[in-house]
Amino acid sequence: MLIALALAAADAAAPAPPPPPCSGPEYRQLDFWVGEWDAEFDLPGGKTGHATNRITRDEYGDCVIAEHFSQPDIAYTGASFSTWDQYKKKWVQTWVDNGGGYITLAGGAVEGQPYSFELVTIDARGARQVHSRMIWQDVKPDSFTWRWQGQKADGSWADSWVIRYTRRK
Secondary structure: OOHHHHHHHHHHHHOOOOOOOOHHHHHHOOOOOOEOOOOEEHHHHHHHEEEEEEEOOEEEEEEEEEEEEEEEOOOEEEEEEEEEHHHHHOOEEEEEEEOOOOOEEEEEEEEOOOOEEEEEEOOOOOOEEEEEEEEEEEEEEHHHHHHHHEEEOOOEEEEEEEEEEEOOO
């Protein structure tokens, strides 16, 4: 009987297992972006563009959002990988493309602004470079507007390009 009581007490005192990696609510902040998207945008000179974007969460478990962007008419492809940095308490993203582009960004959910989410470019040493950002605006279950913006000399922001996303059915 004493052995059974001792074993029961040991079981009761055992620490709870740790939660699975990347299971906190901050890791769900970009879930609105996950899915298959058609992307429409305006180009200089009155032209328009079309691209597709496939955003996944399952390639690296629940820890990474992977983006696969394709604009076939100009043979442009790119990819990004985004994750919540638990030490910086920010989302971080790395973008690469077939034109040699490489961009790193950091940021996260935004309150009190006309947009929901913002990532700002950072330099290789991790310092904030306040000259470019992307924002997600008017986020709905089946659509949102994505803006790449540059910062002007007076500190305000201007759109470089705007993409209207619609979820594929």
